Amino acid sequence: MWDRYAKDLLTFLQAALCSRHNAEDVLQTVFVRIVRKRHRLAGARCLDAYVYRIARNEAYRLVSRRKRDRKVQGTTESWLIVSESNREPSDLAEQLQAALAQLPQTQREVIIMKIYGQKTFLEISSLLGISQNTVASRYRYGIEKLQNLLGNLSL
Amino acid sequence: MNEKDFENHKIEHLLKRAHLPEPSPLLKEQITAEARKVWNQTSLEIPWQIPIRRLAASAAAAVLIISIANFSSDHTLERWRPGDVRITKEQPTDLEILPEMPYRPFVRHMLSVNRKPSMTDASALRNYTKRVWQVLNEMQQNEVSNQPVPDGGRSRLFPAQPVSDSYS
Numbered sequence: 001m002w003d004r005y006a007k008d009l010l011t012f013l014q015a016a017l018c019s020r021h022n023a024e025d026v027l028q029t030v031f032v033r034i035v036r037k038r039h040r041l042a043g044a045r046c047l048d049a050y051v052y053r054i055a056r057n058e059a060y061r062l063v064s065r066r067k068r069d070r071k072v073q074g075t076t077e078s079w080l081i082v083s084e085s086n087r088e089p090s091d092l093a094e095q096l097q098a099a100l101a102q103l104p105q106t107q108r109e110v111i112i113m114k115i116y117g118q119k120t121f122l123e124i125s126s127l128l129g130i131s132q133n134t135v136a137s138r139y140r141y142g143i144e145k146l147q148n149l150l151g152n153l154s155l
Numbered sequence: 156m157n158e159k160d161f162e163n164h165k166i167e168h169l170l171k172r173a174h175l176p177e178p179s180p181l182l183k184e185q186i187t188a189e190a191r192k193v194w195n196q197t198s199l200e201i202p203w204q205i206p207i208r209r210l211a212a213s214a215a216a217a218v219l220i221i222s223i224a225n226f227s228s229d230h231t232l233e234r235w236r237p238g239d240v241r242i243t244k245e246q247p248t249d250l251e252i253l254p255e256m257p258y259r260p261f262v263r264h265m266l267s268v269n270r271k272p273s274m275t276d277a278s279a280l281r282n283y284t285k286r287v288w289q290v291l292n293e294m295q296q297n298e299v300s301n302q303p304v305p306d307g308g309r310s311r312l313f314p315a316q317p318v319s320d321s322y323s
Contacts, residue, residue: 002187006178014175027178028186035190036197080173096173115167116175143163150169 001034008117009055015112016059018101020079026062030055052127063105099149107142110135264290 009030013023033054034041044050080100082093100108109128113119121139125132264286 002183006183006186010178011175020176024178024182027182028189031186031190032193035193038194079175081176082173093173096170111170112175115170140163143166146170147162147166150166 001031005051008119009051011117012052012109012113013055013059014079015100015109015116016056016105017062018079018097018108022062023079026055026058029058033058046126049127049129053129056128095150099146102149103142103145107138107145110138111142111146114139261290261294 006027010023010027013026013030014020017023017026030051034051041047041050078093078097080093080097082096100111103111110124113124113127114121119127121132121135125135128135
């Protein structure tokens with residue numbers, strides 16, 4: 001289970017929460033929940049979608065709890081890594097993080113799953129339980145917003 | 156490829172220059188230890204327990220909903236209920252100052268009867284009925300005696316025609 005899901009789930013959770021620390025906490029909660037509800041795994045129609053649904057629910061629960069407690073999101077925490085010699089890595093990472101954090105959560109999830117999780121629109125649609133067209137439109141709108149936000153960044 | 160797609164590709168390329176960190180071995184160790192602990196603590200749920208649990212939860216929810224509905228209904232209709240009904244008896248002095256009203260002797264009699272203790276035996280009930288009949292008869296006689304008698308015993312419907320000698 002770990003080898004199959006840990007990397008993709010952590011990517012997805014970092015996209016949803018914009019925080020590596022929170023993503024790791026939620027990842028642990030997800031695995032514990034999977035173990036506790038292990039009798040349902042056999043009955044799940046699509047195991048991948050089931051696991052992603054758990055991860056998504058847990059991420060939303062954390063976000064709503066954070067909103068209820070009125071805790072500010074830790075924007076200073078770095079969850080993207082840039083390793084390049086010709087540019088200040090932390091500078092680019094911070095700008096990308098800030099731009100991604102401004103996107104709606106649904107668009108951010110799709111973009112990160114597509115670019116960093118290297119999944120196709122079809123795979124994302126089956127994992128999130130939404131249509132392929134919705135995934136594509138969310139991706140397109142997200143990229144357009146990022147283009148506006150990162151337009152001044154030299155490529 | 157138009158300009159828009161080219162711009163989108165540039166953004167994708169920019170995003171791909173960064174990457175997300177993979178889960179560390181320490182995190183793996185921590186999470187697998189926690190999951191193993193939960194695995195040992197929780198027994199595998201028997202499938203037949205699940206529908207029974209759902210049934211119990213549904214029944215509890217139904218009882219709760221009905222209770223809330225009853226409470227809400229009582230609370231809403233509370234203002235429409237009449238308050239405490241108080242029975243007051245009219246004092247005789249009040250009756251004396253009442254303006255002239257029809258059936259006054261009967262009303263007086265009923266009030267006097269109401270002041271008396273309640274009747275329990277049949278003879279008292281019979282006497283009471285007789286008295287009521289008597290009062291009603293008196294009232295009827297009074298009404299008959301008070302009516303004006305039509306002139307000459309003629310019907311009141313057709314007034315008397317003046318006698319005129321039209322044939323003369």
